[in-house]
Amino acid sequence: MKDTFIDKRAVLGTNIRIGNNVVIEQDVTIGNNTQIGNNVTILSGSRIGENCEIHSNVVLGGAPQDLKYKGEYTLLEIGDKNIIREFVTINKGTISKGKTSIGNSNLIMSNAHIGHDCIIGNNCIIGFSVGMAGEVIVEDWVNISGLTAIHQFSVIGEHAMISGLSRVVKDVPPYVVVAHEPLRFAGVNTVGLRRRGFDSRNIDELRSIYRILFQERRNTKFALEVINNEFEKTEERDKILNFVRDSKRGIIKGFEF
Numbered sequence: 568m569k570d571t572f573i574d575k576r577a578v579l580g581t582n583i584r585i586g587n588n589v590v591i592e593q594d595v596t597i598g599n600n601t602q603i604g605n606n607v608t609i610l611s612g613s614r615i616g617e618n619c620e621i622h623s624n625v626v627l628g629g630a631p632q633d634l635k636y637k638g639e640y641t642l643l644e645i646g647d648k649n650i651i652r653e654f655v656t657i658n659k660g661t662i663s664k665g666k667t668s669i670g671n672s673n674l675i676m677s678n679a680h681i682g683h684d685c686i687i688g689n690n691c692i693i694g695f696s697v698g699m700a701g702e703v704i705v706e707d708w709v710n711i712s713g714l715t716a717i718h719q720f721s722v723i724g725e726h727a728m729i730s731g732l733s734r735v736v737k738d739v740p741p742y743v744v745v746a747h748e749p750l751r752f753a754g755v756n757t758v759g760l761r762r763r764g765f766d767s768r769n770i771d772e773l774r775s776i777y778r779i780l781f782q783e784r785r786n787t788k789f790a791l792e793v794i795n796n797e798f799e800k801t802e803e804r805d806k807i808l809n810f811v812r813d814s815k816r817g818i819i820k821g822f823e824f
Contacts, residue, residue, distance in 0.1 A: 568587060569587040569588065571586075571587060572590050573591045574591060576593040576594065577597070580599035581599045583602070586603060586604045587605045587606070590607075590608045592611045595614075599618070601616075604622045604653075605624075606623050607622075607623065607626075607627075609628060614642060622651060623653050625651055625654065627645070627656075628658070629658050630658065630659070631658050631660065632658060632701075635661060635662075636661045639662050641659045641660040641662070642665065643659040643667045644666055645669040649672065655676075655678065663701075667681065668687065669687045670687055670689040672690050673689065676695045676696075677695055679699070680697070680698050680699060682699055682702075686703075687705045688708075691705055691707070697715045698715070698717065699717045700718055703717050704722045706741065708725050709728070712733070715732065717735040721735050727743050727744070727745065727756060728743075728745070730745065730746035730747075733746065737819045740811060740818055741803075742773050743755060743756060751819055752781045755774050769803060776803075777807075779793050780794065787811065791808055791811060
C-alpha cells in the first residue's frame with residue numbers, strides 16, 4: 568500500500584482491501600470485506616458498513632459545503648453492500664440532522680455528489696454526475712439518471728425514476744417516472760414496479776390514482792379527497808396520499824394539455 572496513511576485510531580474490520588495513496592483518518596469505522604481503491608480519502612466521522620466497494624478517487628465525510636457549518640461534530644453513515652464509483656463525493660451532516668445517511672445496496676455512479684444531511688434509502692441507483700444538494704431525501708428503490716440536479720430539501724418517493732438531465736425543484740411522488748423541462752409526471756414506473764413484484768392490478772390502481780391527481784385538472788386538495796374516498800385502502804394508496812399531504816415544497820407538475 569504505497570503512501571497510504573491509516574490513523575491508528577481508525578477501526579477496521581476483517582478482510583479489508585486497501586489500495587495505494589489512501590487516507591483514512593481517526594474516528595472512522597469500516598466494516599468487514601469492504602474494498603477501497605486507490606487515492607480514496609475517508610475523513611473523520613465516517614461510518615462505512617460491510618461488503619462495500621469504494622472505487623478510486625472517492626472522498627467520504629468531507630465538511631459540509633454550507634456556510635452555516637462551524638465545525639460541529641457530525642457523521643457520515645454508509646450501510647452495507649454499497650458500490651461507490653470513481654470521484655464520488657459525499658459530505659457529512661451539519662447540526663441540522665447531525666449526519667448524512669446512505670442505506671444498503673445502493674449504486675452511486677462516478678462523479679456524483681451527495682450533500683450534507685441527505686438521507687438515501689436502500690437499493691437506489693444514483694447516476695453519473697448527479698448533483699444532490701443538502702437535506703435531500705431519497706426513498707427506497709429510486710433510480711436517478713445521469714446529470715440530474717436536485718434542489719435542497721427535495722423529497723423523491725420510493726420506486727420513482729428520474730430521467731437524465733432533469734432539474735428536480737419539487738417533490739417527486741412514489742411509483743412514477745418524471746421527465747421533461749420543467750419536470751413533470753410522465754407515467755407510472757411500470758418496468759421498475761414489475762421487476763420488484765408488483766402485479767398488474769397494483770399497477771393499474773396506481774395509474775388510476777395518478778390519473779386523478781395529475782390528468783383531470785382537479786386541484787390537489789380535491790383530488791386527494793377523491794382518491795381517499797373512491798379507492799380501497801392499500802399501502803400504495805396511503806403512501807401517495809401521505810406523501811402529497813406532507814410535501815413542503817409541493818409536488819411536480821402533471822401532463823401539459
